[in-house]
Amino acid sequence: MIQFIKYTLLAVLILGNLNYLQAQEIVLSGKIIDQDSQEALSFVHISLCSQALGTTSNEQGDFRLILPSAKQEDSLCISYIGYKTQKIAINDFLQKNPRNIALQANIQELATIQVRSRKLPDAKGLVGKAIKRIVKNYPLSPYLMEGYYRDYLQDSTEQKFLRLLEAAVGIYDPGYEVPDESSRIKVYQSRHSNGYPLNYADYYENNLGGRSGNISIMGGNELSVLMYNNPVRNYARISDLKVGYELNAYFLDHHHFEIEDIGEEQGETVYGITITANDRNPYLRKFLTSCPPNESYHMKGKMYIRERDAAILKMDYAVIHQKAQQIEVFNELKLDFRLYQGNVYLHYISFSNFIIIQRDFTRERYRHFRELFIHQIRTENLPAPDTFYLFSNIGKLHDQSYLNEPRFWEKYNMVLKYLP
Secondary structure, three states: OOOOOOOOOOEEEEEHHHHHHHHHHEEEEEEEEEEEOOEEOOOOEEEEEOEEEEEEOOOOOOEEEEEHOOOOOOOOEEEOOOOOOOEEEEHHHHHOOOOEEEEOEEEHHHHHHHHHHHHOHHEEEEEEEEHHHHHHHHOOOOOOEEEEEEEEEOOOOOOOOOEEEEEEEEEEEOOOOHHHHEEEEEEEEEEOOOOOOOOOOOOOOOOOOOOOOOOOOHHHHHHHHHHHHOOOOOOOOEEEEEEEOOHHHHHHHEEOOOOOOOEEOEEEEEEEEEEOOOOHHHHHHHHHHHOOOOEEEEEEEEEEEOOOOOOOOEEEEEEEEEEEOEEEEEEEEEEEEEEEEEEOOOOOOEEEEEEEEOOOOOEEEEEEEEEEEEEEOOOOOOHHHHHEEEEEHHHHHHOOOOOOOOHHOOEEEEEEEEOO
16 A cells, blocks of 8 residues: 555656666656747657657656666657657756756647648548558557556545556557457556545446446456547447547548648658537537536547658547536547657557546545556567456456555656646
């Protein structure tokens, strides 16, 4: 058990390669900001230029990265959609004080573009092409993702966090031609706060379309719920349980698409395309049917698609609940990818929704967050698949209390998550 701190949430960023524990280390820390506004940039990729080993900035733009001393002659590559990628020699970075990294925006709003000098593609057609090319742009061979998972609750006042679970995990993916149910997982370490686990027999509001009762998909834990919500990896899944943003012909028919901006990612043109549910969307109609006359819902998101090969590099999607005096994000998906060895790999995914837990005669409302940060991609010298567990067999993460090893966590970056 770990003691859960009332005003902070400690988030451990796992590098994933456990062999590095034996090596002498260097520690890199700093802050990623916008060059013009000086505002913090969250979820920026910070990695070695020579391999897919790195970390992510937090919501305040801060990052901390531990590397073996042998990598001191290498360079950091810092990339973020809509900004110019920056390369910094690690030795030069160690001399900086303060160690802030300012990224230059490299995106144009559509209104500022001379459309006559550039023929824009049809937005819906580009999204359709991106869906068809998933099998071309994402890895078909087995690979291993190693990273850090956490889930937690935030109370209705948004002033404190409750019931944290965190885990260092490895996910063995057989490749995108194989259904995602065949992916395997191994928990390297986990720990949780007092008050875990939740009682999943209690009522869940709006969990994957309003289901109630026990979570049964892919093993019955919140990491399973999170991975189920990745529409890019799950493009070929056949399931009766729908989330409303499966990437298929149905998705194309029930949304409106529009190119909003154009930017670059590592010298490649990237289109920012807004997604809005149309009035034929059955999921939106379901929400609208159940809401009072003075309230409304809408569903929207955004995709960033690379021009050259229609690769999806980033996707956000949310259900918005608008009340008389309040706009509330009912549930939200965030999805971000990284480029490595000619393919596109998952870098970050989060899914959050509201949950109502009934206890005796009281109803408590929380926001449930699930996040997975991938810090290491391995494509060679992979462990045997049977040393990992199928999602359907892993059981609940919080049952694995024997994995709580404090010394394991001491070797990794601790990131403070500030409250408002």
